[in-house]
Structure formats: structure tokens, C-alpha cells
Amino acid sequence: MPLTDGPGADGARGPLKLSDVAQVLGTSVAAGAPTPAPPGTPVTGVTLDSRRVRPGDLYAALPGANVHGARFAAQAAASGAVAALTDPAGADLVAAAGLPALVVDDPRAVLGDLAARIHGRPGDVLTTVGVTGTNGKTTTAYLVESLLRSAGWTTGLLGTVETRIAGERVDSVRTTPEAPDLHALLARMVAAGVRGCALEVSSHALVQHRVDGLVLDVALFTNLSQDHLDFHGSMEExxxxxxxxxxxxxxxxxxxxxEEDGAPDASWGRRLARRASVPVVTVGAGDADWRVTDVRTGRAGSTFHLSGTLPGGPVELDLTCPLPGDFNVANAALAAVAVLHLGPAPAVVAAGLAAAEGVPGRMQTVVRDGAPLVVVDYAHTPDALDRVLRTLRGITPGRLVAVFGAGGDRDRGKRPLMGAAVAALADVAVVTDDNPRSEDAAAVRAAVLAGARSGPAEVLEVADRAAALDAALARCRGAGDTVLLAGKGHETGQEAAGVVTPFDDRAAAAHALQRWARTHTHEDTRGAAGAARGGRP
Incomplete structure (x- = not known):
């Protein structure tokens, strides 16, 4: 919820004081013992993690899934926190730690706007483009950032794979950072001279108020299909x-x-366009404000025609997208329309799209002369698997083999649907472990197998992911075949029973191709070892 303005709430006037924070929250500062911070104490940062508190920070002591953050208030105080934001359940714990307490009924609901104020509302300085949807968020955000950069902008990127600030890479922990981290990163972008930022916005982030305090210049919607129902409960939610x-x-x-009428999940985009309470333009291959026509796809990517209207008049563009797949045509068209509405010239957008690079772990190929093509992709929903496999089927003259699994502690209802999607389109479906997390890995595989056995594909179960890849390649005959290694994409670890073991699908694929080559005499021994190439199968 928006906070009321108070003295010093404008970041341009210097740091907020503790009394200002209390005023904008509509509460008072409950004194900590034994020496409460004076009301004029400046608040220079905010964090949810007691281990990351710095002197001058406000510690947000929120209730967690297993433990209340207020239990770590003493650690925050020892690190220099000036006060804690908490709920009534955490108030006594904060007081016992000797921290002044700002107590509100729902601290998460006010944290985003408060973090924005503490950091001087950096989102108001930047031009921001946010991408939401079940699939395509990462690729679309990458494309938006790439197009802005090609137009001469200094850019930032926030997403699943990485965070970049004016070309400097910062590791990402989740798709959308917690509100204090988000606004701190945006403030770093402002300080670095960034003009435009592209970011992914997950449904979890929206429900948990992680993007509160940021008003995007443009919000993009890619698609909606089943995922995260363990969190949301239903598709409507x-x-x-x-x-x-x-x-x-x-x-x-x-x-x-x-989507065109009759396509799976076609209604969601049109419903959203009708429901939105901000101006919206639609993009699609059918009835839309911006139309995508004359689509031609291949291994090297796609070409398509984009037509629509800007305030200055009609626009007609022939575009080249170097990322393969019809779904990437949709991602590219969304990115192009968003950037066109921000001012770069159509010719600049066209040139920038043609020069765009692949996204790590998204349709990323691993190749070896004379060997099957291995494609590593993050696809981990029924719809994403369907889209990727349809693309690969169109460019694979031989056998199509898929290696995949489902994540533990996530939407259980999608597991058999994932299996069915793969079995309907692949010649061979190899069910393996993804990230079992705290669940029994065999039980997760069993749910996927239940769906996979409903289709015509040959179905194998191989628990070990590297061994599963070997089994998939053993079902291949040569260079005309394709193996999809799906589910983990850019990830560099596999989580099971609370332990993350180093595992990178791209490296595993290169090693598996080396093993395959040793047993196949038609391998060109002069060929280089397997190498990853982003986005160009």
C-alpha cells in the first residue's frame, strides 16, 4: 500500500530520519532498551537478512515460513541496525534485542515503498521495462536490454540468470529480488549512469510486494500456462x-x-488486455494492435514482419530474430514493441534485434562434429516443453530425444502433464532428476512417468542426470538427431536433501558428447571438443 508523505521523504533531501520513517508508516517508534536511537537518527538502508545488516540500516524482521525474522534482531542490532520493522508477533523479540521497533500489521505490504523512499526512489529516475508471464520472461528481458543498449543507452538487467549494471555482472538469487534488494540495485544503477533497466517480474514477487514502490514505464505479458499452483492454488489466482x-x-x-483463437491458453492475454487499468497495446499473429505476420523459422532463427502504429504514424518492419522457435518470435515482437514505444527509431530496433545474442541456458546448443545436437533449455512447464519440442521437431531430420524431470517442492499437478507433453512430441522420453529438493526423487519421477507413459514415445527412467544424458545419446544414430536437455538451463547446481551439488547441464552435455564420440567410428576426429553456443541450434 502507498505510504503517506512525511518530512524528509524525498530522497533528494538526504537520508530519511527514523522519525520520518515512523511518520510515513503511520506508527511510532517503540523504544528499545537500554539506549534507544534518537528520532533524528538517519536510516541509510534496509534489509531482510540480519547477516547483511550494515550500520544505519533498518532491519525488516518479517515472519518466515519456519521462523520469525525478529528472532535475529539481536544479530541485526550488533551489526549496527538503527531499528527494526516488524509485526505485532515480532515486537517483543525486537524489544528484547534492544532495537527500536516500528510495528505495523503487515510489514511486507509497506516494505517496498519504504525501501524506494530510503534509496531516493531510483525507479523514478530510470526508464524501466518489466516482463511477466509463465514462459519467456528471461529471453524477453534480455532482448529488451539488448535493444536499448543497441540504441546507445546505458542499461541494467535484473532476472533469473543474472543482474547486470552498466555491463558489470552481479549474481542473481531469484527471478525478482526482495524489495530492499530491488531498490538498492536500482539505486546502484542510477549511480552508475544507467538510463534503462529491463527486469523480470514473477507472480511470487507481485503477491509478496517485492516490486512495490516501483512504477514501470512499460509492463510486458508473455503468456500464461500451468505453473506455481502450489503457491497460487488455482489458475485464476x-x-x-x-x-x-x-x-x-x-x-x-x-x-x-x-494468442490466436484456438491456441492453448489463448484467452489469458485477451482477458488481461481487457482487465488492465493502464493503457495497453496488444501484439499477436491474429487480431492485435501490432501484428506479426510472414513468420519463417529455422535453425539459425526466424524472420517476421511487424506492423503497428506509434504516435508518429504507422510502422512496418521486417525483422530478424537470431533465436530459434516460434515462441521466440513472440518474445522478440514484445521486446521490439516495448522499445519502439520508448523512442528508439524503428531502424535501430531492427538492427539491434538482428544482432541480439542468445540467453544462457535458453535454447543453448552444445555441438560436436558428426554427433547429435544437444540443446540445453530451462523449459520446466508443460507448455514450455511443448513449445521447445515443436521447434526442435521442425529442425530435426532424425530422432528427437528429451531428457527431463520435475522440481521437488513445486507444483505437483504439472508433473504428469510435463510427461505427457514430452511423450507426445519426442521419439524417446528419458525421465531423470531435476532438483528433487526435500522430496523423494523417485516419487517425483513416478509422477512424471505416469504422464509420459500415456504417449507414443519410448520411455526410460534414469535417476542420475549425467547417466540419463548418456542413455539419451545411446538412442541416437548421428548428426541428424537432437537431444533436448530440459529443466535446469543456466543453473550450475542440483539440489537434493538440502545439499546443492555442482552440476551444469551445458558442461555435462559436452562431456557426454565426448563419451559418445569414442564409441562411434563416424565421428570426425579432427572436430573440436563440444562447445556451448547460446541460442543458435
Missing amino acids: YFAAKASLFTPAHARRGVVWV
Whole structure:
């Protein structure tokens, strides 16, 4: 919820004082013992993690899934926190730690706007483009950032794979950072001279108020299909979370992909366009404000025609996208329309798209002369697997083999649907472990296998992921075959029973191809060892 203005709330006037924070929250400072911080104490940062508190920070002591953050208030105080923001359940714990307490009923609901104020509202300085949807968020955000950079902008990127600030890479922990981290990163971007930032916005982030305090210049919607129902409960609730981005509290305008009538999950985009309470333009291959026509796809990517209208008049563009797949045509068209509405010339956008690079772990190929093509992709939903396999089927003259699994502690309902999607399109479906997390790995595989055995594909179960890849390659005959290694993409570890073991699908694929080559005499021994190439199968 928005906070009321108070003295010193404008970041340009210097740091907020503790009394200012209390005023904008509509509460008072409950004194800690034995020496409460004076009301004029400056608040220079905010964090949810007691281990990351720095002197001058406000510690947000929120209730967690297993333990209340207020239990770590003493650690925060020892590190220099000036006060703690908490709820009534945490108030006594904060007081016992000797920290002044700012107590509100729902601290998470006010944290985003408060973090924005503490950091001087950096989102108001930047031009921001946010991308939401089940699939395609990462690729679309990458494309937006790439197009802005090609237009001469200094850019930032926030997402699943990485965070970049004016070319400097910062590791990402989650798709959308917690609100204090988000606004701190945006402030770093402002300090680094960034003009435009592209970011992924997950449904979890919207429900948990992680993007509160940021009003996007443009919000993009890619698609909606089953995922995260363990968190949202139903597709309607999942849709409502996504739709909340297209309101004045979060965005100034929207760009929405609409599927053609009759396509799976076709209604969500059109429903969103009708429901949005900010101006929206639609993009699609059918009835849309911006139309995508004359699509031609191949191994090297796609070409398509994009037509629509800007305030200055009609636009007609022939575009080249170096990322393969019809789904990447949709991602590219969304990115292009968003950037066109921000001012770069159509010719600049066209040139920038043609020069765009692949995204790590998204349709990333691992190749070896004379060997099957291995494609590493993050696809981990039924719809994403369907889209990727349809693309690969169109460019694979031989056998198509898929290696995949489902994540533990996540939406259980999608597991048999994932199996069915693969078995309907691949010649061989190899079910293996993804990230079992705290669940029994065999039980997760069993749920996937239940769906896979409903289709015509040969079905194998191989628990070990590296061995599963070997089994997949053993079903291949040569260079005309393709193996999809799906689910983990850019990830560099596999989580099981609370332990993360180093594992990179791309490196595993290169090693598996080396092993395959030793047993196949038609291998060109002069060929180089397997190498990853982003986005160009």
C-alpha cells in the first residue's frame, strides 16, 4: 500500500530520519532498551537478512515460513541496525534485542515503498521495462536490454540468470529480488549512469510486494500456462497475480501478447488486455494492435514482419530474430514493441534485434562434429516443453530425444502433464532428476512417468542426470538427431536433501558428447571438443 508523505521523504533531501520513517508508516517508534536511537537518527538502508545488516540500516524482521525474522534482531542490532520493522508477533523479540521497533500489521505490504523512499526512489529516475508471464520472461528481458543498449543507452538487467549494471555482472538469487534488494540495485544503477533497466517480474514477487514502490514505464505479458499452483492454488489466482502488474500502482502502460483463437491458453492475454487499468497495446499473429505476420523459422532463427502504429504514424518492419522457435518470435515482437514505444527509431530496433545474442541456458546448443545436437533449455512447464519440442521437431531430420524431470517442492499437478507433453512430441522420453529438493526423487519421477507413459514415445527412467544424458545419446544414430536437455538451463547446481551439488547441464552435455564420440567410428576426429553456443541450434 502507498505510504503517506512525511518530512524528509524525498530522497533528494538526504537520508530519511527514523522519525520520518515512523511518520510515513503511520506508527511510532517503540523504544528499545537500554539506549534507544534518537528520532533524528538517519536510516541509510534496509534489509531482510540480519547477516547483511550494515550500520544505519533498518532491519525488516518479517515472519518466515519456519521462523520469525525478529528472532535475529539481536544479530541485526550488533551489526549496527538503527531499528527494526516488524509485526505485532515480532515486537517483543525486537524489544528484547534492544532495537527500536516500528510495528505495523503487515510489514511486507509497506516494505517496498519504504525501501524506494530510503534509496531516493531510483525507479523514478530510470526508464524501466518489466516482463511477466509463465514462459519467456528471461529471453524477453534480455532482448529488451539488448535493444536499448543497441540504441546507445546505458542499461541494467535484473532476472533469473543474472543482474547486470552498466555491463558489470552481479549474481542473481531469484527471478525478482526482495524489495530492499530491488531498490538498492536500482539505486546502484542510477549511480552508475544507467538510463534503462529491463527486469523480470514473477507472480511470487507481485503477491509478496517485492516490486512495490516501483512504477514501470512499460509492463510486458508473455503468456500464461500451468505453473506455481502450489503457491497460487488455482489458475485464476495465478492470473490475478500477473494482472496486478497492469495497474497504476505498478505500471504506466502495458504490452500484451495475445494468442490466436484456438491456441492453448489463448484467452489469458485477451482477458488481461481487457482487465488492465493502464493503457495497453496488444501484439499477436491474429487480431492485435501490432501484428506479426510472414513468420519463417529455422535453425539459425526466424524472420517476421511487424506492423503497428506509434504516435508518429504507422510502422512496418521486417525483422530478424537470431533465436530459434516460434515462441521466440513472440518474445522478440514484445521486446521490439516495448522499445519502439520508448523512442528508439524503428531502424535501430531492427538492427539491434538482428544482432541480439542468445540467453544462457535458453535454447543453448552444445555441438560436436558428426554427433547429435544437444540443446540445453530451462523449459520446466508443460507448455514450455511443448513449445521447445515443436521447434526442435521442425529442425530435426532424425530422432528427437528429451531428457527431463520435475522440481521437488513445486507444483505437483504439472508433473504428469510435463510427461505427457514430452511423450507426445519426442521419439524417446528419458525421465531423470531435476532438483528433487526435500522430496523423494523417485516419487517425483513416478509422477512424471505416469504422464509420459500415456504417449507414443519410448520411455526410460534414469535417476542420475549425467547417466540419463548418456542413455539419451545411446538412442541416437548421428548428426541428424537432437537431444533436448530440459529443466535446469543456466543453473550450475542440483539440489537434493538440502545439499546443492555442482552440476551444469551445458558442461555435462559436452562431456557426454565426448563419451559418445569414442564409441562411434563416424565421428570426425579432427572436430573440436563440444562447445556451448547460446541460442543458435
